[in-house]
Amino acid sequence: MKPVYFDSAATTQVRKEVITDMQDVLEHQYGNPSSIHAFGRASKSIIETTRKAIAKELNALPQEIIFTSGGTEADNMILRCAVRDANITTIITSPIEHHAVIHTVEELRNEYDVTVQYVELQPCGTPDYEDLERLLTANDERKLVSLMHVNNEVGNLLDINKVSSLCQENNALFHSDTVQSIGHYKWDVKETPIDFMTAAAHKFHGPKGIGFAYIRKNNTLKSLIFGGSQERGFRAGTEPVHNIKGLETAFLMCYENLEEERSYVQGLKDYFKAEIEKAIPNVKFNGNCSDNSKSTYTLLNVRLPMSAEKALTLQFQLDLKGIACSKGSACQSGSGKGSHVLAHILCEEDQQKPSVRFSFCKYNTKEEIDYVIEVLKELVNS
Numbered sequence: 001m002k003p004v005y006f007d008s009a010a011t012t013q014v015r016k017e018v019i020t021d022m023q024d025v026l027e028h029q030y031g032n033p034s035s036i037h038a039f040g041r042a043s044k045s046i047i048e049t050t051r052k053a054i055a056k057e058l059n060a061l062p063q064e065i066i067f068t069s070g071g072t073e074a075d076n077m078i079l080r081c082a083v084r085d086a087n088i089t090t091i092i093t094s095p096i097e098h099h100a101v102i103h104t105v106e107e108l109r110n111e112y113d114v115t116v117q118y119v120e121l122q123p124c125g126t127p128d129y130e131d132l133e134r135l136l137t138a139n140d141e142r143k144l145v146s147l148m149h150v151n152n153e154v155g156n157l158l159d160i161n162k163v164s165s166l167c168q169e170n171n172a173l174f175h176s177d178t179v180q181s182i183g184h185y186k187w188d189v190k191e192t193p194i195d196f197m198t199a200a201a202h203k204f205h206g207p208k209g210i211g212f213a214y215i216r217k218n219n220t221l222k223s224l225i226f227g228g229s230q231e232r233g234f235r236a237g238t239e240p241v242h243n244i245k246g247l248e249t250a251f252l253m254c255y256e257n258l259e260e261e262r263s264y265v266q267g268l269k270d271y272f273k274a275e276i277e278k279a280i281p282n283v284k285f286n287g288n289c290s291d292n293s294k295s296t297y298t299l300l301n302v303r304l305p306m307s308a309e310k311a312l313t314l315q316f317q318l319d320l321k322g323i324a325c326s327k328g329s330a331c332q333s334g335s336g337k338g339s340h341v342l343a344h345i346l347c348e349e350d351q352q353k354p355s356v357r358f359s360f361c362k363y364n365t366k367e368e369i370d371y372v373i374e375v376l377k378e379l380v381n382s
Contacts, residue, residue, distance in 0.1 A: 011202045022243070029241060071177065075100040097148055098148060124294075156289070204251065223236065
């Protein structure tokens, strides 16, 4: 069996069309986009065409799209600038956000003495919306809510419309880390008002090192990185034109093929769930990932009935079999720490059992799933 890649929530395989378009820019469109000569203007045109394409799909304005190095930079930029420039004194978030949000919020508390409040979680890990409303109405402090749309570990979906409405009703700004959902879900920022969103191309078959922030117009945010006047003065630094072109190609292809690819990937997830329940009857699913109405169609977080001793070597055993998956988010798996998400939603006993995230994409097959489940069955029963 060839190596099996079930870790698309960490990063995705780049589409061939993306590679072709990026190579063309690297070879022929190498002008600095800030230069006024023909070479520079050609590069600048690529950037602005991409900006307009993204804005059109999101029903946003082109000037509301700012290119960044990825989701982490975009989250940092938005949160830090909101506290510095928008008079935010209270941040409401959850304890199971991506570390790009959690660690940034912790730093802001230390630097600016901003108040940080964590919304209570339902047993499945979804934020308690009644508690969120309580926090929003508790006082007249200037607040920002930061809650991710799709949890990157267990796949829970946030009720983005409900949170948006609560924020509007209470004059709070709303930031959502949408790194796991841009390219996988349709968005209309006018239909669902939201102040800030973030995206990373490598989560939807584009290159690493490029993403964007959506920042609603008429905000008071100023630049975090100073230098030149790139990105309308909001983010200095020469733009990586080839990466931006790759972002555009990946972004447009995701939305052009969204329904077909979503149906296919949903089928893979459903098949994986059904087959593993037959092969390993005592298997459990973390968060809401087994409920398609409450979770993303791209991943399953599986808790296996194995002893703590066996759990220690599970990831290694899977890797030996050529299976790529994650015990938590890729951003923290090298730290040796357990999942902070699962620590908040599982009891002590269940945390001792191995939980593995399998995430799927258009390049996966049912044959690969059959192989993985056979390996898991063998490891559980050995």
